[in-house]
Amino acid sequence: MGKPLDPAALDAALRNVHRAGMPGLFAEVRDGEQVWRGAAGVADVATGRPVTADLRHRVGSITKTFTAAAILQQVEGGLIGLDAPIGRYLPKLVPGERGDAITVRMLLNHTSGLAEYLPYAYPSLRAFPDLAKTTPQSLDDHRFTRFDPVELIAMGVSAPAVGTPGGALGLYSNTNYLLLGELLEEVTGTTAARYLTENVIDRAGLCDTELPAGPHPRGPHSQLYEAWFGMIDPPRDFSVFDMSWVGPAASLISTVADLNRFFRRLLAGEIVSPASLAQMQRTVRVVSQEGRTIDYGLGLHPMEGTAGGDTFWGHGGTVWGAGALTMIRADGARQLSVAVNLQRWNRLDAAGRPQPHPVDGALAELYRVALHG
Template sequence: MSSALQDVHRAGIPGVFAEVRDEGRVWRGASGVADVDTGRPVRPGMRQRVGSVTKTFTAAAVMQQVERGRVGLDTPIGTYLPHLVPGERGRKITVRMLLNHTSGIPDYIPYAFPSLKGWDPAHASPESLDDNRFRRFRPAELIELGLSAPPAAEPGAPTGVYSNTNYLLLGQLLEEVTGMPAERYITRHVIQRAGLRHTGFPDGPRVRGPHSRMYEALYGLIDPPRDYSVYDMSWVSTGAGLVSTMEDLNRFYARLLDGRIVRHATLAEMQRTVPVRALDGTTIDYGLGLHREDIPGCGTFWGHDGTVWGAGTLSLTRADGRRQMSVAVNLMRWNELDSSGRPQPHPIDGALETLYHRALCGS
């Protein structure tokens, strides 16, 4: 494992850290630097902005409300949030469709960050990233951007389209049915129930506690990569706003899959997958806030990946709970784009693939 981590660093990631669990045994490691200017080393226990891994926490919170009878999975979202999703859309889109990304509501991010221009390499720029660094977004403002854009698909289409707008709506649903801010509910009833000590929603643009700087290359548009570790995370909130550690993520997924966050029957509902087109154009097997990964010879794994500006995370747990991996990197979008906007291969890709396989399947 140590050599695989070092290979990721040598391939171009400034810092990478991980925790792997195998039937009670725990391995933690790190390679590289947390700060390219000072050479401060990266450490296994550092905190990380974990991006869309947050979606599993939000989904678990919503499913707790389903268990209590306050939310119906197949109830139209307009029943709960008529002011946010009015009219025909509110009647057609169900809570389940938000959870598994089959709502057809497009992602708001291209509209909140207009300089990205759909990642068109001829016209995109990082200007919006800097403009929004300290901007405080309201969830309703971002939801409106997504709802005002052309639909990505019909509600309930056989193949979903991944969209952060769905999970901001689910945050508003939690607030509506619990009477408290969604972040507070998730903290009390998911994070604390799982016994996590280093996980939470940031209360400002800075990460509290030991953490790495987070470098964004934006597909070669930012050279050298720029540090975005100080950033107001209201642009993703209940969709991708959490800070955590690799140890906490492994503990969370172990307890979720063991039926200690939601009931086993509820977990089975979360594990009913549909094909979903991800933001990078690939198709993933997606349940209700959970991503399924089948690895030949190693088994079926559940978890989620996540990226924000400068930080990437992947956490996967085998279905039997006996093998777990959580990995963090402090550089994102390292691939350059070709003239059609497709990411080109980079040595980091292969090094990470080798690391993941070794961590999940053993040597």
């Protein structure tokens, strides 16, 4: 077990991330009843407005844990079969043999073999994962674009398969979670956003968490700066952005306090049953969007970089300009949620690989101090 929280050490670790090049970041760390919240840097580089620990923030793919919990609720209610083929529910979206072969579980744990739709939705990003050839122009072009999830799904389904359904090595793909959003709507008769709000967000008692309806974040928030591996210099503010391009895969807005509350209640069996939580913690090997091989469950995974003998569960997330990470020790006692307002700060070498940056080491040290003391 880690040592008790050290507020001075946590403050110093947070400031070091800011000094390493992060405009602003904020975090909440919990150890039992002991709570520390901190912030360092600015929420707006133009005005110098400081970040505070209570700001609302785009948390990216942490949304997937919320969506997975909603699906597991429907499994508990008997409306969805975890190992049933997706073609049973959405035959028009995943037709034929693939619809028969891909199960709901495979969508949740990214072993469906369905490709990521993003390179096809954003033509100028088509070079994924060869990031050295991409340009940021499409980010500006689509700030206010309202994407149709069915059209995005069709792009992913029609793209060349990236694996065999249920294969030994999965590939992380947002197409899976857009399909899960459509599945939720099919079986509940309401929108995925409304179901998630009423049955996951409200059930967890979250007051500052929402799936945004439009491009403008509500409430106090930071500006969000995208560097796109040095190709946007200086980094550009993308805090205003229509999040229909990721929907139930990555559009959530939350706070570090709400994230900690949600994951605490999830691991306590208050959002889904203990049996469903056990299913969420059954992992397979998956290649992440960064090209690393990780263990991944159903919208939840054990976290890397948490050496110290304890197991932590959680999720990370990025969107344009915003990043967040949340993790909780298996016993539910120790937690960290952190949000940053700059993304893709690493420049690329000649081979297109991100180069080391002082922010990376400073964040790793923050995680170590937060989780282990």
